[in-house]
Amino acid sequence: MPQTADIIIRNARILTMDSDHPTADAIALAGNRILAVGANADIDALASSGTRIVDARGASVLPGINEAHMHIFPGSVSLTQLNLHHLSGFQALKAAMLDYAAANPDEPLLMGFSASYTLLGEGKPITRHVLDAILPDRPFMMFAPDHHTAWANTAALKAAGILEGGDVGIGNEIVMGDDGFANGELREGNAFGPVVALSSTGGREELGMLTGMDPEQVTPEQYAIDRAVLKRGLEYCACEGITSIQNFDGNHYQLRIMRDLEASGELPVRIRIPFHIKNFMDLSVLDTAARWKQDYASDMLRSDFVKVFMDGVLDSYTAFMLDGYGDRPDYCCEPLFTTEAFNAIATRADELGLQLAVHAIGSAAVRQTFDGYEAAAKANGARDSRHRIEHIEIIHPDDIPRFAELGVVASVQPVHYPGGSCFPIEPTDSKIGRERWPYAYLWRTLKQAGARMVFASDWPVSPINPFENIQDSLTRKPWGEAMPDERVTLHEAIHAYTAEGAWVEFMEDRKGRLKPGFLADIVVLSQDIEAAAPDGVARMKPLMTICDGRVTFEAV
Structure with a gap:
């Protein structure tokens, strides 16, 4: 007998992010996989007496949101x-x-x-x-x-x-x-x-x-508190339509709690946790990161990349800048790693098959990160490493082509630009300096230069709502003269939050798109997102989130 569906979602405006079949009316799920995508009548034929039927009433259905840069433990506590x-x-x-x-x-x-x-x-x-x-x-x-x-x-x-x-x-x-x-x-x-x-x-x-280190002593009572805090935070992510998290701080303690939640069937989202290397650590710690990659390799819980802080942020003068700050032209700050130290980290991590993701906000930090990735490629040979740069708030124009040349991923947060829905223009634009405004918070420019790009919120730095991020990416206005139009299209923004997020974590063969055989990670929205005005996208609400075939959130 042909397989029947456990869940069918019909009467939907499905945006599959699958270029071969970009839209559909209905989708069928069986177990933790997508069984079929197509017309209502064809999908209805897969129903049995036990199938749950969800009427989307003409609203959008998307692949589950992949939050490509956030901090789950601080975010959970912030609630x-x-x-x-x-x-x-x-x-x-x-x-x-x-x-x-x-x-x-x-x-x-x-x-x-x-x-x-x-x-x-x-x-x-x-x-x-x-x-x-x-x-x-x-x-x-x-x-x-x-x-x-x-x-x-x-x-x-x-x-x-x-x-x-x-x-x-x-x-x-x-x-x-x-x-x-x-x-x-x-x-x-x-x-x-x-x-x-x-x-x-x-x-x-x-x-x-x-520190990237574990707490020295944790009592059973403290562990129970932390487990409950993280579980609440993960459930909060699910209610925002999120089915995958790429976390950007890490230690083994978090992995231990996540594995506990996974084993008990209480992990409502997929999560990826890095090994966080700090400037006081010896290069040999990357062998531990390689072991984590082997030990945590399920579709729900993975640890297969290395996080690095190259600098701080603009507003506190801790970003590493070329040619100083706009309001302090003689001050550049210092990087957290020397050139030699970071080149060694990049080369060794790349040799071990570990992806690198580097927080680099200032223009000098971005350049130093590129230089490290280039050193790794020269030492190890070109490979599909998909190394990343996080934030990229200021970049020198000479470095823009290096994304395509080195195959580096741009990870950006649309709500972070000055004057958007989250942050005021000042004091950031003064610290950037007027002459550098055209090279600040680039999205469209980087895409046109051939960069692969993912979107994220950096929660709790900014609200986790992915639709607020998408709205800002559609409605951004230049805050000064001679600034390029950095807006993206709606489909580009959704792609950056779904299929591209899966690609950057080497899972494009099984998630990020809605197609038969892929993992059943889906969000059902309250409205048709394509029919919404650009300045109304942030009002979209998930009505249902499905991760690994399980309903992890449902609006009452």
Whole structure:
């Protein structure tokens, strides 16, 4: 007898991302695979008495969203933190902080996130004294949207032992005040890490980002807390239509929890976790990364790439720049790795068959990353490595062709551009410098130069909603003269969130498209996305998410 479907979705506007059959009306799933895609009548013939029939009512059905750059542990923890996104002014901050403190009387460290650099107004710095005026007697810290800068009050700085400063290494800074004490601004992980460690989670959610190491001791109770936090975060991803996550901080502790969830049937999304190499590690640690690739190789849980931070971010002057900053032309910052060290990492990782993904925001960091990939290709021979550069907020025009020449993937976050739905134009455009505006946050330009490109949110740096990212990629307006039009088309944006995301993780043979035999990863939307106005795409909502043939989210 012919195989029958477990689930049929019909009356849909299916965008398959399969160039041979780009659209369809209905899709049938059997087990964890796609059984058939086609016309309603043909798919209806695959139903049996036990088949679940889903009427899409003319709404779009897409391949499951592949979130190609995010941070699952910090993002999961942020779901219970104080969200300061779009909040503005001292009085609004005061009200939010006091309400949050009252609602969390037992939390040893109160934490907020997505606090704008210009929260108090342009040119008005956030200091410990500002936070003390609101909450003087309980430790409090809040992250900037980019998660590379934080501001802490005096109580938090004292409790962390850094009120009088300290050595936090290259690329990190405890900003000091004229009084000889920390002024409250903490730049990069080594600076704010001691404060994060005060929290009820002990800062375990930040270790994959800050050190790449595992927590030294975890009690069964703490493990249970972390497992529950991550499970809630993964379920939150599923409700946003996400079926695959490419995580961008990593340690073995996260892999252990994910394998636990996978074994118990509680992993609602596919997840890929990197080995995070830091500048204090010996090159031999890449042998451990190679073992992880062998040990974690299922379709639900994989660890097959290496994450590197080359620099920080523009707004805190920790991005590594060519020719200085727009408002500090004599200052370039320093990279977190020397040229020799990164070339060695790139060459060895490539030799081991490990993909590299490098956070490089400044133009000099982007160039140094390209140079390392070129050194690896010369040492090992050209291969299909699909190495990546993450963010690429400023690039020198001479480096644009190198994406195609070296086969490097551009990983970008559409909501990150200044003046979009997430971040204001200032202070970022001043730090870029007017003469470099045409080479900032490039999408269309990179695609036209032959770059393969994936989209992502970088959650919790910005909201995870993939449709907000897609909307920003469709509606972006230049914020200055002589800037190119960097918008992409709707189908290009969806492709960057689905089929291209599967390709970049070497899974294009089984996911990212809706075609028979592929994994059953699907999102059913609330509307027809092709009929929506470009500025209305962010209002799209998933009505159903299916991962590996299981319904992982369904709107009530």
